[in-house]
Amino acid sequence: MNAIPKPVHCKAQTKAGKPCRAAATEGGLCFFHANPNKASELGRIGGRKNRHGVADPLDPLPRLDTAIAVRTTVARLIEDVYAGKLHPRIASGLAPLLSLQLRAIERSDLGQRVAKLEKLLASPDLKGNFDGGEQPIDFGNLPNAGYYATSKV
Numbered sequence: 720m721n722a723i724p725k726p727v728h729c730k731a732q733t734k735a736g737k738p739c740r741a742a743a744t745e746g747g748l749c750f751f752h753a754n755p756n757k758a759s760e761l762g763r764i765g766g767r768k769n770r771h772g773v774a775d776p777l778d779p780l781p782r783l784d785t786a787i788a789v790r791t792t793v794a795r796l797i798e799d800v801y802a803g804k805l806h807p808r809i810a811s812g813l814a815p816l817l818s819l820q821l822r823a824i825e826r827s828d829l830g831q832r833v834a835k836l837e838k839l840l841a842s843p844d845l846k847g848n849f850d851g852g853e854q855p856i857d858f859g860n861l862p863n864a865g866y867y868a869t870s871k872v
């Protein structure tokens with residue numbers, strides 16, 4: 720028959736209140752119950768190792784405050800997914816955010832340009848021209864300036 724002695728189980732209880740089924744060491748406790756800090760320590764190391772195994776640590780993203788920055792980042796993410804450096808799940812989680820960011824940038828760019836135009840139109844230099852009033856339109860810069868000048872008289 721088998722002569723292997725039955726392992727002595729740890730005397731401590733698990734967090735769930737059940738008897739610990741790990742093999743005991745000399746003190747009557749298992750390795751983890753004898754060294755309560757070891758478990759979380761090993762867990763941390765394991766976690767770090769696992770993350771490292773999935774992918775190399777990624778470079779931080781640049782500031783995505785211009786359309787060009789978003790475009791560059793999307794190109795980089797595509798490269799990273801293709802090279803296996805970035806999990807496709809992360810990339811597909813980022814995709815809608817990037818397109819949202821791009822839309823927000825386009826909106827605010829457009830808003831700024833409209834505001835600039837509105838300010839320009841409201842400036843006294845131009846106002847006369849659009850009100851059809853006080854200041855005559857200056858045709859000086861047009862190639863046919865002579866034609867306009869004479870035909871008016």
Ligand SMILES: [Zn+2]
Pocket residue numbers: 729730731732739740741748749750751752
């Ligand atoms: Zn134990």
